[in-house]
Amino acid sequence: MSIIVTGAAGFIGSNFVLNWLNNNNEKVVALDKLTYAGNLENLKSVETKPNYVFVQGDIGDSKLIAEIFQEHQPRAVVNFAAESHVDRSIHGPDDFMQTNIIGTYRLLDEARSFFNALNEDAKKQFRFLHVSTDEVYGTLSSTDPAFKETNQYEPNSPYSASKAASDHLVRAWHHTYGLPVLTTNCSNNYGPFHFPEKLIPLCILKALQGQDLPIYGDGQQIRDWLYVVDHCRGITTVLEKGVVGETYNIGGWNEKTNLEVVHALCDLLDELKPLDDARSYREQITFIKDRPGHDRRYAIDATKISNELGWKPEETFETGIRKTVQWYLDNQDWVTRVQSGEYQHWLNKNYS
Template identity: 60%
Template sequence: MRILITGGAGFIGSALVRHLIRNTEHEVLNLDKLTYAGNLESLASIATDTRYEFVQADIVDQVAVSAVLERFQPHAIMHLAAESHVDRSIDGPSDFIQTNIVGTYSLLEATRAYWSKLPAAEKEAFRFHHISTDEVYGDLHGVDDLFTETTPYAPSSPYSASKAASDHLVRAWQRTYGLPVLLTNCSNNYGPFHFPEKLIPLVILNALAGKPLPVYGNGLQVRDWLFVEDHARALFKVVSEGKVGETYNIGGHNEQKNIDVVRGICALLEELAPQRPAGITNYADLITFVQDRPGHDQRYAIDASKIEKELGWVPEETFETGLRKTVQWYLDNLEWCQHVQDGSYQGQRLGATDFKDMIA
């Protein structure tokens, strides 16, 4: 297949691109605007492969997207391009509305025009796979409830509201125009090449620098953690074997309190990086509780039984094995982290107001 991936320079997108190039024979075109979170250094290992191509473009630009579609002639589109950080959406929701809602609309319209002209067999085989988040469901108040594919939407932040809107657009384009779509909603991802504003890489890098490890509120918020390479395998499984019109929830079966995640990272660093910064007796001493963010969801947890039953996917990593791999990767790739933190991955230094110590 020829697969067009939007947002392929982002965290999950780059993991998907690497997976497809390394483990399949498919051709991949990565279309990415290269906002602050888009990092081509995350794709250095496959950048010269003849089956891979990168195009810098904004999904809001329907003319540019249409030109790429006509030239590349994809058999499938996997749509990951999105503004995704909750804190940034609270500080400035406009970009989230523009990219996640208007951008998805523009991409759908460009795709519909391209798909409508395909020969019958290719039109039947074509897939539009929209990748979304479990945050569209809001939060869970009990200890046993799980998000299913039929859980009503109740987004809490500008980010999750914009993703919920994009989900509705995708479903409407199937219902109204017959576009063959698939949707997936995933839990919190973690792993290599994660932008250092998110909880796990932020804690790792702050700890190594002897900086405070900020934890929102009491740290008892619960998240289901999904290793990003497991997610990439699931996404390919859905686009290649999923049933048109269906939604598949993808979770890691790894519910953890935020404070336990932070403590787990500290324990791993005690083992893997015992040379602590000067004046630090234990990494855990750096834990600092900070004011909770507005509208903070208390618990997310996914029921991933549908994708397991229908498509045979289960995560390979436990949280313990995945977190160890993640911490070790950051210790082994501090140069990549430095390029993100000083802005050189973009060819310019990010100002202090752009790169913030924020938490997932």
């Protein structure tokens, strides 16, 4: 038995592979295109395991995907592969359309061909789990109830629009072709191996380098924060117990404004890595022009997965953010190696 994990060298994908291999012996076929955010160093601790195979490739490469299916005969596909950063989608939407829409389509269609050739017992076991985002639901006011699985899709950025399209494709391949799919929509993840373009790792690293901590607009945008290992546990739970064709929201029950998050990071750094002159890292906070189409609030209602499948997050924001800050302090060599020239160019373009 084996599973295919796409986007396996990225932030959430690599954490999922590590968590999976630490908890069972089933083989993982890890597929990743290794673009700027895919980093094989994330998977270094498992590279010698006999039940781990890495393949460099694109989910949009139908020939390669067909070969992987035939060689490894998976019982499941877990699809993390996606371009996933809103700012990048604003400046360059084409990659998002190609990977998130066309790539998902080609992966689905090869999965359909493979599934159709299985015997009846194997068909009953097979699953295609698609990992999506809360951003497909659009934005909330401060008083709106959190997103449920039944919320209307109202994406507001090229990134969220491309993910919404991929979700619709997954649904259509189930209803039209009978492919046994599951979809998860998660809130903002944080934790180890997070590429330093997102808010939490970006601010940790800029704080340590003595640079300004850039906060969009007034910093009052609200997000629900989910520790990445909790997310991985949630995906595993859906894969094992989820009802075919259903969608499950995975959230952390931790709504925080961006400014609250950065204040928490600064306070932890004041404790764990104090500045020589005893100043607070909060003094490095600076406010910059808001980005176009910036959603005001996301919040996930994770009642369904809790009540129906028995999953709940183990980490609070306070315990998870402490683990995250400590990980970045302990892994500065990893940080240095992922900060390529491309990343520096992107930082200058967005935050100068």
